[in-house]
Amino acid sequence: MKMLYEKMLLCRRFEEKAAVAYGTGKIGGFCHLYIGQEAVAAGALCMLRKTDYAIAAYREHAHAILKGIDPKYVMAELYGKVTGSSRGKGGSMHIFDMDCRFLGGHGIVGGQIPIAAGAGFSIKYRKTDDVVVCFFGEGAIHQGVFHESMNLAALWHLPVIFICENNRYGMGTSLERASSIYDLSKKALAYEMERGVVDGMDAVNVWERVSEAVDYARHTKKPTLLEARTYRFRGHSMSDPATYRTKDELNEMKSRDPISLQKELLVAQKLVDEAWFEEVDKKVKAEMEVVMRFAEESPDPDLAELHDHVLVEPEEQSQREGAKSDG
Ligand SMILES: Cc1ncc(C[n+]2csc(CCOP(=O)(O)OP(=O)(O)O)c2C)c(N)n1
Numbered sequence: 001m002k003m004l005y006e007k008m009l010l011c012r013r014f015e016e017k018a019a020v021a022y023g024t025g026k027i028g029g030f031c032h033l034y035i036g037q038e039a040v041a042a043g044a045l046c047m048l049r050k051t052d053y054a055i056a057a058y059r060e061h062a063h064a065i066l067k068g069i070d071p072k073y074v075m076a077e078l079y080g081k082v083t084g085s086s087r088g089k090g091g092s093m094h095i096f097d098m099d100c101r102f103l104g105g106h107g108i109v110g111g112q113i114p115i116a117a118g119a120g121f122s123i124k125y126r127k128t129d130d131v132v133v134c135f136f137g138e139g140a141i142h143q144g145v146f147h148e149s150m151n152l153a154a155l156w157h158l159p160v161i162f163i164c165e166n167n168r169y170g171m172g173t174s175l176e177r178a179s180s181i182y183d184l185s186k187k188a189l190a191y192e193m194e195r196g197v198v199d200g201m202d203a204v205n206v207w208e209r210v211s212e213a214v215d216y217a218r219h220t221k222k223p224t225l226l227e228a229r230t231y232r233f234r235g236h237s238m239s240d241p242a243t244y245r246t247k248d249e250l251n252e253m254k255s256r257d258p259i260s261l262q263k264e265l266l267v268a269q270k271l272v273d274e275a276w277f278e279e280v281d282k283k284v285k286a287e288m289e290v291v292m293r294f295a296e297e298s299p300d301p302d303l304a305e306l307h308d309h310v311l312v313e314p315e316e317q318s319q320r321e322g323a324k325s326d327g
Helices: 002-023 038-045 061-066 071-078 112-125 138-142 144-155 184-191 203-220 247-254 258-268 274-297 314-326
Strands: 053-055 132-137 160-166 194-199 224-229
Touching: 002 038, 002 061, 002 071, 002 203, 002 258, 002 274, 038 061, 038 132, 038 160, 038 203, 038 258, 053 112, 061 071, 071 274, 112 132, 112 144, 112 160, 132 138, 138 144, 138 160, 138 184, 144 160, 144 184, 160 184, 160 203, 184 194, 184 224, 194 203, 203 224, 203 258
Parallel strands: 053 132, 132 160, 160 224, 194 224
Antiparallel strands: none
């Protein structure tokens, strides 16, 4: 429980720093902040093994960090530096790290969902008991690939946990204007798949329900669709003033800030005292100083490598496969 608080705080401070760096022109391109939704990634990723896979959309800084990529490599990627997790070529929307089994960072809405099904197929084919956790927004649920992937995952028994992060808006379009149903987990019924709804502002609730789905996937190889009801406190991207929603709505949701809720829980259960929160605050601040210094001081990629690392080179692929069969 303490760990969930620390992880969420790290992601929040990371993105606050990213927002400032974006405002001063140090980060370019698109940048979508996850502030307000941290309980979903923290609750869903903390029980995974290193060998499990995670994949997400373009609002993925927290997912990448919580799947194990060092925050300094994520920030360097946002800065477009060669030390970034995608060597500065991906930017905010395309964080990737095969060693951490974080499969991206996808800008095409819903594009990651069939890839997650494919990763699930590969796990089954290789006869391991790893799982895939796939995150997407409620906007992606109306894409054809969502339904194609649900069908194959249920039909072929693929160990994938599909997590729909319903933050109520796809850019400026509310769920009510885009969906004929409110309970999105019901989409699983069409495929006779396990399903559930979780409070996406409550990291413990997410952790409990996702843990069940992960165990179920490991033991039966079957998928689950979970809907996490959450909210983003900032606009869709850095250029969105979010005028399509009221201040009252925003304030109401901010009163359920996942980090404050976790703090209240820790205090109510007398698990920590005020000194502990101060300690964590200091620790996260110190880590962020290291992260920002690393991103600022890292070099830009050399123009000569513009065409490198875009596709996996055949030698690199065979080296990976050799390393796997060696051990
Ligand atoms: C296939 C496709 N269609 C449209 C877009 C433009 N677009 C980018 S983000 C977005 C909204 C998606 O909302 P949601 O899936 O709910 O995710 P959220 O931004 O709320 O995290 C749209 C329509 C896109 N990137 N890809």
